[in-house]
Amino acid sequence: MRYEMVHGWQIPKVGFGTWTIGGQGAPDPAGDAGSLAALRSALELGYTHFDTAESYAAGHAEELLGRAIRELGAPRQTLLITSKVSPQHLSYDQVLTSCENSLRRLGMEYLDLYLIHWPRMGMQLEETFRALNQLVRSGKVRRLGVSNFSLKLLQQAAALSETPLLTNQVSYSIPDRTYRHNGVLDYCQQHDILLTAYSPVKRRNIKSNPAIQAIATARGVSRQQVALAWLTTQPRVITIPMSSDPQHQAENLHAADLVLSAAEMEQLGG
């Protein structure tokens, strides 16, 4: 596994997403056995960074993640747990309550990373950060971040966070370069903020892109591994693919060690 070192933290280049674990917008207990099996195999394979949110399966993803970790006896200090507060919970009191609820569902005493999941029109970012900074001071959260933030909002958030803002989690992949074109990636790289790429392999283009296929064939790896390597080859970029298939999970983890050459990056559009 390769890592990003930022502000004294060592963060794995590839972590594990939990969207669809436990359901989608609402809990789907019928899928619990499958969700727990997916989390168990991810932990056994050696994933240490898990990304979740209070909105995933309305909190049930957090419950299952906590349960899988306890059942396997994975030491808490070896893991990096990210959760997110939803945009409808950004007032001072709501942030504190949302965090307490996430900790209760996870069965944990602290979160490593706590993010604002989405910005909301008219949000009072100062008030939200007053609560987030309070959570860091009280030890319930170790570091703060944001998600789906434009460059302007990211700059505001970085100024309001009392501890260095650790990440902006955004959609970023070979077919979706919005956050490179809008200046967010450059800003992150210049200010030691991680860009956490979500939905790294989801798009259909990954399967039909001839340049991805050519590199995958030449290297004897899968197209998804090339798509992940395109991300992890870039400085200050980490990613959190989700898979319920243990073979895909293993492939994704190993993609962290695949460093593409400058020529290969060029073939993929830079």
Ligand SMILES: NC(=O)c1ccc[n+]([C@@H]2O[C@H](COP(=O)([O-])OP(=O)(O)OC[C@H]3O[C@@H](n4cnc5c(N)ncnc54)[C@H](OP(=O)(O)O)[C@@H]3O)[C@@H](O)[C@H]2O)c1
């Ligand atoms: N902050 C936000 O607003 C936000 C938004 C979206 C997502 N996220 C986070 O980012 C995580 C990842 O994003 P995502 O779940 O949208 O998309 P993703 O990880 O890019 O794609 C997941 C899909 O790709 C398949 N897949 C994964 N690895 C594969 C491989 N090696 N070979 C073939 N298929 C593979 C999975 O199927 P199999 O199960 O069959 O492998 C699954 O259908 C989420 O789980 C969530 O934690 C955050």
